[in-house]
């Protein structure tokens with residue numbers, strides 16, 4: 183998973199520990215992902231990349247990410 187949002191490493195680790203499942207559908211992430219749509223991706227709660235805080239970013243499956251179609 184690429185980190186294109188400049189999320190700091192400590193925050194990324196914190197979110198990965200917190201969000202073990204998709205924030206939308208609750209399906210747990212697996213390593214490796216079952217398929218591309220099951221891979222974890224970053225989701226901004228407020229869709230503004232300026233807000234890189236633990237409250238505004240979460241992990242969801244690629245298939246559930248609004249910005250992936």
Ligand SMILES: [Zn+2]
Pocket residue numbers: 204205206207208209242243245246
């Ligand atoms: Zn989901």
